[in-house]
Amino acid sequence: MPSPILAKELQAALRTAFDEATRLRHEYVTLEHLLLALLRDPRAGKAIRACGANVPRLRKELEAFLTESLPPVPEGVDVSPQTTVSVERVLQRAAIHVMSSDQQLIDGGSVLVQMFKEEQSHAVFLLKNEGLTSFELKQYLSHGTVPDDDDDDDDEEDGPGELGMEADDDEDDDDEEGEEAEARDPLKAYTVDLHAEAEAGRIDPLIGRDRRARAHGARSCARRRKNNPVFVGESGVGKTAIAEGLALAHPAGQGPRDAQGRAASTPLDMGALARWHQVPRAVRAAPQGRDEAAQGAAQRDPLHRRDPHDRRRRAQLQGGSMDASQPAQAGASRSGADHAASGRPRFAEYKGSFDRDRALVAALPEDRRGRALRVRRPCRSSRA
Amino acid sequence: MPPFAENTMATRWENDSGIVTEKKTGTRTRRPPLYKVLMHNDHYTTREFVVDVLHTVFHKSEAEAVQVMMHVHLHGVGLAGIYPFEVAETKIKTVERLSREYEFPLQLTMEPED
Numbered sequence: 001m002p003s004p005i006l007a008k009e010l011q012a013a014l015r016t017a018f019d020e021a022t023r024l025r026h027e028y029v030t031l032e033h034l035l036l037a038l039l040r041d042p043r044a045g046k047a048i049r050a051c052g053a054n055v056p057r058l059r060k061e062l063e064a065f066l067t068e069s070l071p072p073v074p075e076g077v078d079v080s081p082q083t084t085v086s087v088e089r090v091l092q093r094a095a096i097h098v099m100s101s102d103q104q105l106i107d108g109g110s111v112l113v114q115m116f117k118e119e120q121s122h123a124v125f126l127l128k129n130e131g132l133t134s135f136e137l138k139q140y141l142s143h144g145t146v147p148d149d150d151d152d153d154d155d156e157e158d159g160p161g162e163l164g165m166e167a168d169d170d171e172d173d174d175d176e177e178g179e180e181a182e183a184r185d186p187l188k189a190y191t192v193d194l195h196a197e198a199e200a201g202r203i204d205p206l207i208g209r210d211r212r213a214r215a216h217g218a219r220s221c222a223r224r225r226k227n228n229p230v231f232v233g234e235s236g237v238g239k240t241a242i243a244e245g246l247a248l249a250h251p252a253g254q255g256p257r258d259a260q261g262r263a264a265s266t267p268l269d270m271g272a273l274a275r276w277h278q279v280p281r282a283v284r285a286a287p288q289g290r291d292e293a294a295q296g297a298a299q300r301d302p303l304h305r306r307d308p309h310d311r312r313r314r315a316q317l318q319g320g321s322m323d324a325s326q327p328a329q330a331g332a333s334r335s336g337a338d339h340a341a342s343g344r345p346r347f348a349e350y351k352g353s354f355d356r357d358r359a360l361v362a363a364l365p366e367d368r369r370g371r372a373l374r375v376r377r378p379c380r381s382s383r384a
Numbered sequence: 385m386p387p388f389a390e391n392t393m394a395t396r397w398e399n400d401s402g403i404v405t406e407k408k409t410g411t412r413t414r415r416p417p418l419y420k421v422l423m424h425n426d427h428y429t430t431r432e433f434v435v436d437v438l439h440t441v442f443h444k445s446e447a448e449a450v451q452v453m454m455h456v457h458l459h460g461v462g463l464a465g466i467y468p469f470e471v472a473e474t475k476i477k478t479v480e481r482l483s484r485e486y487e488f489p490l491q492l493t494m495e496p497e498d
Contacts, residue, residue: 028470028471028474030468030470031470069418069468074443077443084470084471084473084474085473086470086474121470122415122416122468125414
């Protein structure tokens with residue numbers, strides 16, 4: 001059996017780790033030095049990111065550990081860093097594993113997986129703190145998918161090869177995905193800021209629904225309480241259109257004011273949130289960030305416009321797995337999402353689900369809670 | 385509406401909501417402790433060797449090294465240093481190699497710092 005060789009990138013990472021240790025006058029190259037270097041390794045770095053870690057934060061914490069917990073050798077002593085036994089064990093295990101699985105190359109990914117077995121290591125602690133598990137990591141490295149990552153249902157098909165993919169995706173999903181990968185700000189990931197869309201000229205003017213928009217949107221926004229209109233209604237009656245029309249008519253900061261003089265702001269298309277929400281286990285494993293973000297947004301933005309119904313486009317993106325004709329089956333965990341062709345009265349479903357999502361309701365201050373607004377098909381005379 | 389009305393509402397809502405938010409990382413991992421490296425007394429290892437080890441491996445000054453050595457000599461154990469796990473482990477390995485070379489039965493152990 002040919003003995004495995006270190007991938008070029010891994011050699012570079014090891015060199016970086018040694019350099020860093022030398023620079024900091026450390027006598028040992030620890031797993032933390034190695035992990036810090038691996039964050040830049042194409043394979044390991046991408047895997048860490050894909051498994052949901054916040055890389056800048058991780059880097060900062062590693063650097064803090066290196067400077068605070070590892071004392072530099074005293075002046076006057078030569079620094080020639082040695083690897084610790086942990087690092088040696090990790091590299092050895094990676095080599096053995098690569099050999100026994102008939103591969104030729106030891107890369108950053110295999111080293112990262114083996115690192116997880118060093119349970120006492122601070123590097124592993126930090127990785128786990130970022131939500132990484134060795135299982136997720138192995139899954140990603142082997143199949144390019146992240147098993148449990150509920151918020152990533154769009155990413156499932158993405159191989160490890162492309163984080164900057166989606167050339168053929170819908171345009172606004174582009175932004176969404178890109179930002180999700182970068183910042184994973186839940187609000188950005190699951191909602192569409194209609195003001196931004198309006199500014200970018202991606203929203204068409206609203207025709208013939210002015211009265212509806214005023215009655216429904218502007219007026220509710222101006223209420224003192226329950227001033228977050230949530231549009232519900234049959235598919236195709238124009239819920240999205242009205243939300244978009246409001247965004248277009250009232251650019252950021254110039255919206256109708258509520259009784260306390262706060263400007264209604266940022267309407268959000270929460271279609272993606274609804275979609276994410278439809279996966280029952282996703283709800284159970286709700287990323288902590290969601291509520292916080294919702295709360296933050298609620299404080300900044302009196303007007304959350306939830307239009308959970310913008311899904312046709314997204315359904316296509318997902319290969320139709322969320323097709324509107326799919327009967328309602330996810331049950332209690334569905335939010336006010338699309339209950340389209342199930343033929344049930346959608347208002348009742350809104351009451352039964354979106355309102356019941358107490359986590360979401362409780363995340364909003366009392367006076368910012370949603371107000372369900374029914375949108376009906378425009379009557380003949382109002383159709384322009 | 386008087387201001388307290390809103391407060392009572394809020395309290396009521398919060399109390400009866402019964403929300404359980406399960407965190408994504410089910411069990412929060414605990415920060416690994418630092419480890420104390422302890423040096424044990426024996427009747428064969430020379431004082432000079434112990435001081436030398438403390439100086440070269442644990443980077444003690446000459447005076448500190450003598451102090452620790454005396455502590456080991458008088459009390460049976462002494463603290464050589466406190467380090468993260470892998471550093472502690474590596475230092476112990478290094479000392480083991482050195483003492484084997486000089487045929488001293490010097491023993492070091494580590495235990496988590498509380």
